[in-house]
Amino acid sequence: MFAALWHSSLPRVVPLGMILLAIQKTLFVNLQPFGVIVQVVLAFAASAGVVGGPERGAIAGFVLGLIFDLSSGSPLGSTSIAMGMAGYLAGWLDVIRIDTTWWLAAIFVGGASAVGEFLVPTIRRFVGEENAFTPDLATVVPVVAVSASILSLVLVPLARWALQIEPPVWKAPRE
């Protein structure tokens, strides 16, 4: 599974994920709507799910989560679960609808990002952190969800390029 992915999309997903992480750690650390850091990488993982389906979304999320953990010093694998789950959940859009619309993709990316963001403190709780759930989570999750929905307009085409997935084209049957 991983070998096949290496030959297809990993060489694009990894550098793109690093660029998006760099943007998240520079631009969005200073530009915080409602005091919340916009989670660009998480939104990208969800966007990968929207265009690639649950399995590809989960793998892309897993890889992006590893990149995030390597960069931030959090336990390796903790963010992978959150982002992998976001990619997996968003991928169900690809299952239930072949030709998706931009607004439906935005809703799924936002919803999956919200779940992913909520999973981060949940995982921290599981690894032994006592006060993982803070009151500002009530602000963080909606802001991350809305910002991910807006970013999906850009990230979904990027994810399509990274995963090398052509948009479906409807052709009229030959007579």
Added chain:
Amino acid sequence: MLILLLTSIMLITIDLRGNALLDGARSGFDYAFRPFEIAAEVVTKPVERVWSGVTEVDDLKRENEILREQLDQQRADQIANQNALAENQELRALLNLDSLADLDKVPCSSIGVSGSNDLQVVEVDCGTTDGVRTGMPVINQAGLVGKITRAYPETSVVMLVTDLSYHVEVKVVSEEAAEEEEPPPSTSPTGFPLDSLPDIADDLSSTTTTTTTTTPPFFVSSTTTSTTSPITTTTPALPGVVPGSGVVPGDITGTPTSSTSSTSTTTTTTLKPVTRETGVLDGYGEGSLPRVRLIDSSLQFGEAKVGDQVLTTGGRTSQAPPNIPVGVVANIIEVPGVAGNQLEVQPSADIGRLNFLMVLLYQPSTELGGG
């Protein structure tokens, strides 16, 4: 998905137990990621400036006015503080006490912050080649900032005091002792009011009469004690002042001196008593102030008050050397039960605007062996 989940759990387990291979991977990734971060910083700088220009001008003007007022106030304080600092260092040298000035420091600059809403960490531009190791405390001019959680050759990751995983032992120093100075009270050598002396005297096998002359706050006071006791007595014998109880008078300016009595009159010089209580400071995440727990009200300490100073305790198992300013008590949260109240602490250091930092080359015993 299940395979990925299990892989993640396995990675978390291995990483939490400490693994040289994963540390190496992190270090390598740090090198690989640095150019991306620098490029993103350059590219996004104009956007950040525009955003700051639009959103922060009014706040900055207001803050500038407040800071100017504070600067005027602090100029006066600075002179007094420098004098106090010099005296403190002289006293510490006399008593052979460790001081922060004895520790080597590595200056660092903040070069990045976490992109997460949950992690409170910053990256600094000094690493193991500078002598930085995991667990070392990080300070700035204002006080404690956090500790090193990852040290790479050129860079390190600093966990801030506001992070949920941050814990450090602290003491809360009551300012009540300073307020008691006006008017100068009549106190016993240990700081007990004379009113309480009859009770205390019951516990002692001697009759004590004390007159005290008190000098300005936090400085040395001289006490003259006359006693009829035929034996030698020492001040720690007084109730409530048990060595190691966490209530140690005179902690800021030094240790209390014991008073030795002879059969006639003995003159004792003791330090100004400053009460304190110890607890554990826990980070509560972004947007929330760190809290001190395990604080217990005691006769000597009384109730903690807003504005009380919070400093590190030091000690063998502490994460930081003693007497680093952490902040001031901002709120008191009453907690029912026996655990005692919790104190919300406003950190002295402006955690949101860290620029130049100092890593104290002090490795806690609990972190020895870390990279």
